[in-house]
Amino acid sequence: MVDASLSRPPVRRAPVETAARVRLRRTLELTGRVLSDPTTVIGLVIIILMLAMALLAPVITTPNVPDPYQMPRDWGAVRMPPLTEGHLLGTTNNGGDVLYGVIWGARTSLYLSLLVVSITVVVGTIIGSIAGFLGGRFDNVLMRIVDVFLSIPELIFALAIAAVLGPSFANIVLALAVTFWVKYARIMRAQIIRVKQNDYVDAARVIGDSKLRIYFKDILPNSITPVMVQATMDMGHVVLVGATLAFIGLSEAGIAEWGVLVSEGQAGISSGRWWASTFPGLMVFLWALAFNLVGDGLRDALDPRTEGR
Amino acid sequence: MQIRDYILRRLMVLPLLIIGTSIIVFVLTRVGGSPIGIYLSHEMGPEQVQQIRERFHLDDPLPVQYFYWAQGVLSGDFGWSGVSAAPVTAVFPSKLAATMELAIASGIVAVVLGIWMGTVAGARRNKWPDHVIRVVSIAGASLPLFWFAIVLLIVFWVHLGWFPIGRSDPVIFDSIAHPTGFYTIDALIALSPRAFWDAIWHLILPAIALGYGATAIVARMMRSSLVEELQEDYVEAARAKGLPERLVLKRHARRNALIPTVTVIGLTFGFLLQGTVVAEIIFRWPGLGRWMADAVLRGDQATIMAYVMFASILFLFVNLVVDVVYAYLDRRVVLGE
Numbered sequence: 051m052v053d054a055s056l057s058r059p060p061v062r063r064a065p066v067e068t069a070a071r072v073r074l075r076r077t078l079e080l081t082g083r084v085l086s087d088p089t090t091v092i093g094l095v096i097i098i099l100m101l102a103m104a105l106l107a108p109v110i111t112t113p114n115v116p117d118p119y120q121m122p123r124d125w126g127a128v129r130m131p132p133l134t135e136g137h138l139l140g141t142t143n144n145g146g147d148v149l150y151g152v153i154w155g156a157r158t159s160l161y162l163s164l165l166v167v168s169i170t171v172v173v174g175t176i177i178g179s180i181a182g183f184l185g186g187r188f189d190n191v192l193m194r195i196v197d198v199f200l201s202i203p204e205l206i207f208a209l210a211i212a213a214v215l216g217p218s219f220a221n222i223v224l225a226l227a228v229t230f231w232v233k234y235a236r237i238m239r240a241q242i243i244r245v246k247q248n249d250y251v252d253a254a255r256v257i258g259d260s261k262l263r264i265y266f267k268d269i270l271p272n273s274i275t276p277v278m279v280q281a282t283m284d285m286g287h288v289v290l291v292g293a294t295l296a297f298i299g300l301s302e303a304g305i306a307e308w309g310v311l312v313s314e315g316q317a318g319i320s321s322g323r324w325w326a327s328t329f330p331g332l333m334v335f336l337w338a339l340a341f342n343l344v345g346d347g348l349r350d351a352l353d354p355r356t357e358g359r
Numbered sequence: 360m361q362i363r364d365y366i367l368r369r370l371m372v373l374p375l376l377i378i379g380t381s382i383i384v385f386v387l388t389r390v391g392g393s394p395i396g397i398y399l400s401h402e403m404g405p406e407q408v409q410q411i412r413e414r415f416h417l418d419d420p421l422p423v424q425y426f427y428w429a430q431g432v433l434s435g436d437f438g439w440s441g442v443s444a445a446p447v448t449a450v451f452p453s454k455l456a457a458t459m460e461l462a463i464a465s466g467i468v469a470v471v472l473g474i475w476m477g478t479v480a481g482a483r484r485n486k487w488p489d490h491v492i493r494v495v496s497i498a499g500a501s502l503p504l505f506w507f508a509i510v511l512l513i514v515f516w517v518h519l520g521w522f523p524i525g526r527s528d529p530v531i532f533d534s535i536a537h538p539t540g541f542y543t544i545d546a547l548i549a550l551s552p553r554a555f556w557d558a559i560w561h562l563i564l565p566a567i568a569l570g571y572g573a574t575a576i577v578a579r580m581m582r583s584s585l586v587e588e589l590q591e592d593y594v595e596a597a598r599a600k601g602l603p604e605r606l607v608l609k610r611h612a613r614r615n616a617l618i619p620t621v622t623v624i625g626l627t628f629g630f631l632l633q634g635t636v637v638a639e640i641i642f643r644w645p646g647l648g649r650w651m652a653d654a655v656l657r658g659d660q661a662t663i664m665a666y667v668m669f670a671s672i673l674f675l676f677v678n679l680v681v682d683v684v685y686a687y688l689d690r691r692v693v694l695g696e
Contacts, residue, residue, distance in 0.1 A: 194375075197372075201377075201671050202383070203629050205633040205636065206636070206666070206670045207667070210655070214387050293505075294504070298640065299652075312505060312506055312509065316641070320516075322517060324513045324517070328509075328510065331503055331507075331509065331510070332506070335501055335502055335506060339497070339501035342497065
């Protein structure tokens with residue numbers, strides 16, 4: 051019989067890792083996982099192209115004066131089909147260049163989605179945190195308000211709000227902000243209630259950390275991931291709903307916004323002018339699709355159940 | 360027992376949610392200004408205006424106004440619809456029938472197509488049909504209905520001329536009686552194949568446009584639950600006893616995979632309801648959705664209130680039914696959270 055201790059391999063010590071290194075390694079792992087899914091990469095590529103278009107809009111087009119977000123009017127070239135000289139994607143009934151609308155529409159959509167998503171994430175996170183962290187009466191009251199908000203279908207609620215405020219792009223932002231924060235409050239509350247029960251939170255309390263410190267150091271960073279996934283998806287969803295409201299007629303006429311352009315082009319389709327609606331609508335689709343693909347990929351990569359360890 | 364308590368609790372909360380919704384919507388519409396405009400005309404003097412203000416309690420504080428509104432609603436008075444130039448309750452039923460007909464047709468498209476697509480994808484997992492259907496269903500969640508509907512019209516109405524626009528051919532529509540308001544059912548009652556065909560022919564394109572998004576949701580759910588079922592032991596057992604794969608799928612796996620799919624079908628209803636607003640504008644469908652859109656653009660408060668209340672109550676009930684069905688089907692669900 052061989053002595054077991056002799057065949058045992060020598061103990062190898064794991065190299066000491068600093069917290070920063072662990073974080074870096076995890077981030078790289080996560081990036082690798084996200085990028086290994088081809089559909090996520092397709093989504094990322096579309097997003098990058100859209101962002102480039104939005105940011106470079108003043109460079110690749112001649113901005114309309116005085117307001118570049120207004121469609122330029124070329125009354126000499128009304129209802130031109132695509133591939134006309136100077137109007138690659140054709141012109142609208144009012145001589146607006148469809149390509150200009152498509153490009154500046156990306157900028158409008160970027161404004162819309164960034165504004166709405168950042169407002170709703172902050173508001174929803176704060177309200178969800180208060181409800182989940184403090185619990186008790188706060189929780190009860192806030193969640194009943196959330197329930198009432200959730201009982202009105204999203205688009206119909208936004209439609210009613212925008213209708214009351216009057217037709218303008220700024221009011222679409224406001225209407226979407228009022229409807230979209232609820233989801234984040236719900237997600238955040240559920241996360242916090244879950245994270246609160248972890249041992250490390252008890253440990254922090256035992257060593258005498260203040261509530262605020264526990265919240266910011268231990269609870270918030272460990273609860274925020276699903277909020278971020280939802281925010282990614284909402285970057286697309288906000289534009290989808292916002293463009294729908296604009297299409298229905300709740301934005302100013304004549305601005306370079308995809309929903310407005312589809313609506314203005316709608317009148318011409320029975321006479322065969324398909325382009326004025328088709329291209330801007332396609333952009334809404336691609337925008338929403340890209341953020342959905344990336345959001346899906348992020349969720350799969352972050353979901354502990356699909357993790358390899 | 361436990362489920363009964365759960366249903367009772369949900370039913371008790373329901374009126375509170377409905378009241379909460381009505382308060383939010385009422386306050387919201389009043390923020391936009393007084394609804395007095397629809398009662399005024401140019402010939403009226405200041406005294407008459409004051410009379411109207413008093414008659415409709417417009418000088419009272421908001422909570423009192425809400426009370427009067429709620430009182431009216433409970434006695435069946437939803438106010439005057441400016442866009443229809445008629446009381447809300449007079450125009451509501453026929454528009455409701457038109458909208459429900461469209462929503463149900465879209466629901467049928469979504470259920471039939473979605474379950475079929477999900478079955479094909481799940482049964483041939485990671486083969487090309489699966490990939491194609493995956494792309495189609497991912498696209499469904501991102502497809503702007505207002506654009507998809509217009510593209511369908513451009514192709515099938517303008518260029519190919521296969522399908523018409525609108526809800527009916529007015530001549531055929533007027534040739535039969537309309538006891539239910541559902542054009543298809545009315546045509547069947549009148550035993551008129553011509554009217555029935557007219558109804559179906561007008562329904563196909565909007566039903567596909569509106570149903571596509573829901574189809575994608577159903578297909579996705581069906582696929583993932585079928586994939587899960589196919590890995591269960593009973594499927595192995597069925598295969599081991601020599602049952603052909605087609606029957607394993609049809610008799611065993613698909614049946615069980617349908618359970619979670621059924622609950623998703625309920626949830627797509629809210630999706631369809633919202634979509635009717637856009638679909639009805641584009642297909643010139645004379646239903647509640649287009650009525651709401653008109654009201655929104657003209658600030659018609661009574662119509663907006665009535666529509667939002669209708670949509671929320673319907674939405675709440677559908678969600679309740681879905682939750683209850685889900686609780687019945689899957690006893691592992693923890694009730695109350």
